[in-house]
Amino acid sequence: MSASAIAKPAMRGLLAKRLRFHLAVAFTMAFSVAGLFKFLVTDSRKNAYADFYKKYDAVKDFEAMREAGIFESVKPKKAH
Structure with a gap:
C-alpha cells in the first residue's frame, strides 16, 4: 500500500462544524440548569418566605x- x-482528513471547516455543535450543547445545558435552578431553588424559597410572612x-x-432589651431607644413596658 502506498501513502x-x-x-486525507477533512480539515477545512472543521472548527466551524465542531463549534456549532458545542455551542448548541452549551446553550441547551445552560438553559436546562437555569430552569432546574428556578424550579428547585427559587420557587421553594419564594414559598418558604410566603409561608413565613x-x-x-x-x-x-x-x-x-x-x-428582651434589644433596643436602646425604647424602654420595656412596665408590668401593671
Whole structure:
C-alpha cells in the first residue's frame, strides 16, 4: 500500500462544524440548569418566605425584642 491510499482528513471547516455543535450543547445545558435552578431553588424559597410572612406578626416580634432589651431607644413596658 502506498501513502496516497490513505484518505486525507477533512480539515477545512472543521472548527466551524465542531463549534456549532458545542455551542448548541452549551446553550441547551445552560438553559436546562437555569430552569432546574428556578424550579428547585427559587420557587421553594419564594414559598418558604410566603409561608413565613403569612404567620408573621411584626408587632408581637417588636414587643418580644423590646422586652428582651434589644433596643436602646425604647424602654420595656412596665408590668401593671
